[in-house]
Amino acid sequence: MKIALLSLLVLLSLSFAAPLIIPPVILPSANWQTPAILAAFAALGVLLILYLLGFFFDSAEMRTLARQEMWQVFVTMFFIVFFIALEAYSSSTLSSAFSDVFGGAVGNHVDFALKVSQDLSDKQWESLSALSKSLTIPLGSMASASGTCNIMGSSFSYTGCGGIQVPFASLTFATNALVSAMLVNNSQTFLIQLASSFFFPVLLPIGLFFRCFQFTRGAGGLLIAIAVGFYFIYPFSVILTWGMAKKAADTAGIPAYGPEAGDYPSFDYPVEMFAKSFDTFEIKSECNPLDMDPKAARHESERLTGDSGDSLVDPLVYQFFIEGLFTTMLNLLITLTAIRGLASIFGAEVDISGLARIS
Amino acid sequence: MAITWGDMYSLSMLSAAVAAIMMGLAYAIGRMFDNPKFTVWAKTEIFQVAASIVMVFLALFLVGLVGLDSSASFSMDAGWINAYSSGTAAYAHPAIKTDDNVFQVSEKYLQNMAYFSHQAVRGSRAMLGAMDEFSKYTRTPCVPPWLMCLMGVNGVNVRPLAGGAVFVQTSNLMLYSSTTAYLTVLAQIFFLKFIQSGLVVAYLPMAIVLRSLPFMRQAGGALLAICFSLFIVFPLLVFVESAFWNPYDWVASSTGVGGKNVLENMNDFVGIEGKESQLAYGDLFFGTVSGADWVFKDIPEGYSGNKTIDYNQPLIMFNAAAFLSSVFMFTFNITAVTAAASVFARLLGSEVDLSRLVQIV
Numbered sequence: 001m002k003i004a005l006l007s008l009l010v011l012l013s014l015s016f017a018a019p020l021i022i023p024p025v026i027l028p029s030a031n032w033q034t035p036a037i038l039a040a041f042a043a044l045g046v047l048l049i050l051y052l053l054g055f056f057f058d059s060a061e062m063r064t065l066a067r068q069e070m071w072q073v074f075v076t077m078f079f080i081v082f083f084i085a086l087e088a089y090s091s092s093t094l095s096s097a098f099s100d101v102f103g104g105a106v107g108n109h110v111d112f113a114l115k116v117s118q119d120l121s122d123k124q125w126e127s128l129s130a131l132s133k134s135l136t137i138p139l140g141s142m143a144s145a146s147g148t149c150n151i152m153g154s155s156f157s158y159t160g161c162g163g164i165q166v167p168f169a170s171l172t173f174a175t176n177a178l179v180s181a182m183l184v185n186n187s188q189t190f191l192i193q194l195a196s197s198f199f200f201p202v203l204l205p206i207g208l209f210f211r212c213f214q215f216t217r218g219a220g221g222l223l224i225a226i227a228v229g230f231y232f233i234y235p236f237s238v239i240l241t242w243g244m245a246k247k248a249a250d251t252a253g254i255p256a257y258g259p260e261a262g263d264y265p266s267f268d269y270p271v272e273m274f275a276k277s278f279d280t281f282e283i284k285s286e287c288n289p290l291d292m293d294p295k296a297a298r299h300e301s302e303r304l305t306g307d308s309g310d311s312l313v314d315p316l317v318y319q320f321f322i323e324g325l326f327t328t329m330l331n332l333l334i335t336l337t338a339i340r341g342l343a344s345i346f347g348a349e350v351d352i353s354g355l356a357r358i359s
Numbered sequence: 360m361a362i363t364w365g366d367m368y369s370l371s372m373l374s375a376a377v378a379a380i381m382m383g384l385a386y387a388i389g390r391m392f393d394n395p396k397f398t399v400w401a402k403t404e405i406f407q408v409a410a411s412i413v414m415v416f417l418a419l420f421l422v423g424l425v426g427l428d429s430s431a432s433f434s435m436d437a438g439w440i441n442a443y444s445s446g447t448a449a450y451a452h453p454a455i456k457t458d459d460n461v462f463q464v465s466e467k468y469l470q471n472m473a474y475f476s477h478q479a480v481r482g483s484r485a486m487l488g489a490m491d492e493f494s495k496y497t498r499t500p501c502v503p504p505w506l507m508c509l510m511g512v513n514g515v516n517v518r519p520l521a522g523g524a525v526f527v528q529t530s531n532l533m534l535y536s537s538t539t540a541y542l543t544v545l546a547q548i549f550f551l552k553f554i555q556s557g558l559v560v561a562y563l564p565m566a567i568v569l570r571s572l573p574f575m576r577q578a579g580g581a582l583l584a585i586c587f588s589l590f591i592v593f594p595l596l597v598f599v600e601s602a603f604w605n606p607y608d609w610v611a612s613s614t615g616v617g618g619k620n621v622l623e624n625m626n627d628f629v630g631i632e633g634k635e636s637q638l639a640y641g642d643l644f645f646g647t648v649s650g651a652d653w654v655f656k657d658i659p660e661g662y663s664g665n666k667t668i669d670y671n672q673p674l675i676m677f678n679a680a681a682f683l684s685s686v687f688m689f690t691f692n693i694t695a696v697t698a699a700a701s702v703f704a705r706l707l708g709s710e711v712d713l714s715r716l717v718q719i720v
Contacts, residue, residue, distance in 0.1 A: 140522025186679030213567035
């Protein structure tokens, strides 16, 4: 028995002599299986040494402890096989199933989630950019116009377009929220990348190793829970919430963002420092302060609340508040809740509420 | 007087000697009064002194391994993780050398993160400044110009780019988040420096003495656990992160504007590698200055040629990466340190809860 164990111990070291198949730069498709299996073998090696030391010191307790802990190596091996199977299943079946139901890219769950997140980010910027350049900025600029009459040193100014500041202020507030949504959505993209390039390929093997020993089982369980939570739960959550939001938008009949050109105010940007001729007494704009039109501001406000509001406000609110802010928060909450549950399953007793706080 | 790591060995031995003398005195008192409680207690506790010495020397060995003790003959360096990932080779602010030890790699990695976050701060501030200036540019009528504005400023005054003020607020938001990210990285650097040379150094010898006293054993074990988790786990975590998480790579692989990636966009925009673009403010007035990164005046031409507004997209992405790399990672690191301290403490028969450290973030 002892000789067999010693031989096994010698053979174990050979597994570390395998050529490195980890790519030089760990990117989404990182190879996590090799380090995970090596971690399990390393734990087995440590336990074998402990078991043999039990003979050396003639300590039955030490041998019993080592024997008991060896079950954890088998449990670890089971975890590895389970994760390999889950990843393969997600690539071959789950992602395709999600793609069939919701549309979108096909690949493994991480690639799918990344694509969803990046596409959403691009779509958000497209809408925000169009809104800003076509509506918000012209409105703000128009609101700044004032008519001036200057005769013999006396002057009279009339800020006839000043009321447009009201819809402009609303749009400024909205833009702030839209940028917040974009920040959160881009953070989600980077978090998925972090999970696939660091959490799973690095933390999982370390966690599996630690979990094989009684005293470090808690820390190991926490690391496994974080790795699994962010690598499996989080991307699936991203795909699911995106799909649900997409379906809901279709059901509710929320149109795509895209007001017609006529829905935007017309404002000519006079960029030269000084007016060059008498023609420039006025500017080419929907609101001319010299007209003294009392309904100018109301007319511009109606761009947000009138007929064009359906194709302007509704899609924006849905795109940014539901698809942007709400779903990203939901994804993080689902993941952290799952991590909490997984951590207790894997034997950890550490509070991860700190991670939840930054959500 | 600064305590060096070399002194730690002497201090630890001295502490062990003090603890052993205390045990000896207890044993002598027990013999003098013929009280077996004292003699048995002294015999039992002397093993705890031995156990503490072993733990402290193990800790000192690990401290040497991570490079905290420069006189250690065996230590880990960047070459260890470069075998698995070329991540550390990608840093340039400053560059990480293969013979840098764990603490040096960790510090340089954090400096790279600080540079990254600072670039986000600069980008946000540059956007804030540009939009603020654009929005305040006023166009005044001067009629007729060929007669030196003899008829005064009659007509319409307008700030043609006043609408740009909308991005002043969003830039403020980004400036806030990027500054938080920057400060968090700086906090990590100083946290690392504190570990490297702070008061924690004195805990190890103290832990030996405390662990040898029956009523103070838990406190001594807790001190040892804190030392383990702070000296070993925190720098090791940052060390490993440096190889496997590089936000520069990610922003460089994200598409920005103008056919460039996000990193190139940011370098152009904040002018760290191309300061001349900042001079293009003159475009507002004359429209002839080259380096049109700041051009705002193309808006009327189909609302498509505005580069400054379009730079918001890479800026938002860059800010998100900076926030995640600093605030999120710091929270994660502290959570891991808390878990490690708890595990070590349990191993030493005491309880430690460092979860309040997360509140630093």
